[in-house]
Amino acid sequence: METALSYTDPLIIQLAIAVVLLPFAAFLINFLLISKTSKVSGWISSLAILLSFILSAIVFFKVWDKPHDIHVQQVWFAIGNVKVQIGLWLNNLSVLMLLLVPAVALPVHIYSIAYMAGDAKYTRYFTYLSFFCFAMLALVVMDNMLLMYAFWELVGFASYLLIGFWFTRDKAVQANKKAFIMNRIGDIALLVGILMLYAHYHTFDMVKLFAGDNALANAQGVDKAWLTIPGICFLCGAIAKSAQFPLHTWLPDAMEGPTSVSALIHAATMVAAGIFLLGRVYPAFNADVLTVIAVIGCFTAFMAATIALTQNDLKRILAYSTISQLGFMMLAMGVGAYSSALFHLATHAFFKCLLFLSAGVIIHEMQHLKQKHQLNIDPQNILYMGGLRKLMPVTFITCSIAALALIGLPLTSGYLSKDGILIQAFEWAEGKGWLYSIIPIGAMLTSLLTAFYVARLMFKVFFGESRLKEFNPDIVPEAHDGSLLYQIPMMMLAACCLFPLFSFNPFFYEQAWLFKGFIASSYLERMNLYHTVVPVAVNLLIVPVIYLAYATYIKRDAHWFKQQGVLFRFSYNQWYIDSFYNKVIVKLVLLLSNLTYWLDKNVIDGLIGILANIGILLGKIAAWVDEYVIDGILHVITGIVKQGGNFVRGFQTGRVQGYLVTMLLVILVLYVLKTFI
Amino acid sequence: MITLTDFLFISAGLFCTGIFIVLSKRNAIQILIGIELIINAAILNLVAFGKYDKLNNAGQSFALFAIVLAAAAVSVALAIILNVYRQYKTIDPNKVERLKG
DSSP, rough: OSTTTTOHHHHHHHHHHHHHHHHHHHHHHHTEEEOOOOTHHHHHHHHHHHHHHHHHHHHHHHHTOOOOOOOEEEEEEEEEEEEEEEEEEEEHHHHHHHHHHHHHHHHHHHHHHTTTTOOTTTTHHHHHHHHHHHHHHHHHHBHHHHHHHHHHHHHHHHHHHHSSSSSHHHHHHHHHHHHHHHHHHHHHHHHHHHHHHHHOOOOOBHHHSSSSGGGGGGSSSSSSSHHHHHHHHHHHHHHHHHTOTTSSSSSHHGSSOHHHHIIIIISSSTTTTHHEEEEEEEGGGHHHHHHHHHHHHHHHHHHHHHHHOOOOOOHHHHHHHHHHHHHHHHHHHHHHHHHHHHHHHHHHHHHHHHHHHHHHHHHHHHHHHHHHHHHHOTTBBBGGGGHHHHHHHHHHHHHHHHHHHHOTTTTBBHHHHHHHHHHHHHHHHTTTTGGGHHHHHHHHHHHHHHHHHHHHHHHHHHHOOOOOTTOOOTTTOOOOOOOOOHHHHHOOOOOOOOGGGGGGGSSSSSOOHHHHHHOOOOOOOHHHHHHHHHHHHHHHHHHHHHHHHHHIIHHHOOOSSSSSSSSHHHHHHHHGGHHHHHIIIIIHHHHHHHHHHHHIIIIHHHHHHHHHHHHHHHHHHHHHIIIIIIIHHHHHHHHHHHHHHHHTOOOOOOOOOHHHHHHHHHHHHHHHHHHHH | OHHHHHHHHHHHHHHHHHHHHHHHHOHHHHHHHHHHHHHHHHHHHHHHHHHGGGTOOHHHHHHHHHHHHHHHHHHHHHHHHHHHHHHHSSSOTOOOOOOOO
């Protein structure tokens, strides 16, 4: 395959640019023209994203599965002989993301119109949201690593703004700071990786580096280490953005933002940017790095799933679930299931977004109940919910579909993508020794844990009786589904969580069109037992797991899942990772900054103080000299002049005759002197 | 026979009288008269020494110039005195002492 320059269609390029710029236009209009609380802004942003969605669909169908990538470039700037070019690189991966982002963003925009309706900063919210969509869309189409990095940062910045959207709350401020700082660690690694590649290949052009046969792996004369280290750096960038261990702790805290933001940014799109990055620079990873990716992904998936088991905050459970699912995608990338990872990315975007939107509605209703009955409860706590199934049927049904997709039961999209990952993980581990088989087994275990915590969530929220009655038996809980602006986006997303969108055959992921769009691999054939055994085994195991959750939380007759003990506390406190960071790393950083502060205060400030004191001393000496020496001389001179003047003044009597006498006397004296001397 | 010395004596006498008047009088007009006497003493000297220049009569000619100049000086002086009087309502030079340092 050539560098894909042979195939460029100006129409597609223009459409792709329009897709990216429409949200930017909405951002500018909202930012500059629309008043603070005007309701117009929501419709402008939604319209922009709707047009974006339509155009991106056109682009998608024109580009998808074509033999050549679309790649156009223009010189951006030149330094000496080095020309830096920017352009678009549209291949299957980027058009998939280009379609996915507006497809998820559109329902979220519509939902937000209702969700944010009463907020004082309504326009600002949509300004930020449009800005985020612009940055995200630009990120996926850029062909230049430098510019991709810039948009990578802008996406993080938009996320920062939206996490701290309610910046009057202290927790939100802490959370957005945390997200920003933790992302920064990854961003620096990413930048280092980009510059390292530039140092060796003298180009930022991703097409030259990563497309087709230009892959880095073919590079000759470059030390292997110089291929491994940038790979690790890219991985670090992805770890921070996609909230993988050990940089995952920002994501649960990021739930302080509006729920609709959590749905769009922290579940469906931005956190997937890390996975997208891995997919974009896939050839940069050699076998060692891929193993690291798989291990990190597997560990994160497992860890986050165990944490999600015991959390009580509705959004926090979903956040850990997101981390866990992103871990799955990482794992898939690591084991070479490139297409499965992206397939899971796409399906996860829909069902996790839907779960968050449902959570938004539920929390909204709980907040109403809290205010109505003046209860002292946390509206996000699932322990106070229950029995919402009959009160909010639409939310219940859509949320159930998403939950089933998340668990990965057949007929849903999640089944197709998740089982693909599991199967390929098993195939990857085969024949590599027992140590490698930890990864597929861990993934399998994680999917069972996922089933349990999702079932727990659903049972606690929707089934049984409302636990508010435990506070006050007189309470008759009232809740409803909310307006059509809530319901329609959720129904749209629910439709996207089912299998027909992705495959006509609900049981074999191998037949999903999305799957076929990526690297043709042997995985496509149902060549061994795994393809049958793994899905069947997983689903057979999931059923008792769900029943167990039912028994534990609804019938309350299974008591082996104890609410105390070491393991419970370990999970409840999120593996103590946050505490560890707070106690060790934050403390070390604080210690270091205190040390530098001390140095600054005492050494540097001391030196400056001494210098300043010397200056003051010199100034005082100069002032003394000025006052006593210079001024003294001047006073003496003026004194002499004054005395002289006073002396001479005495002669001026004003008597003309006196002057005449003086004159005559002088003349006489002169004559006398002249005559006798 | 009147000798040169006699002229010089008379001239010296006139001069001394003039000086005395100038220094002692409390009236500007009288001082002006004293000044006239001094000038006339000088003119008398010029004429007296004119006997040594019988050819050109330079002494007499200078005397004529001096007389004219004296007349001019008197008119200027009188004008000054008039103005002084307007300013100070007096012509006593001792009372006109605004230039005192």
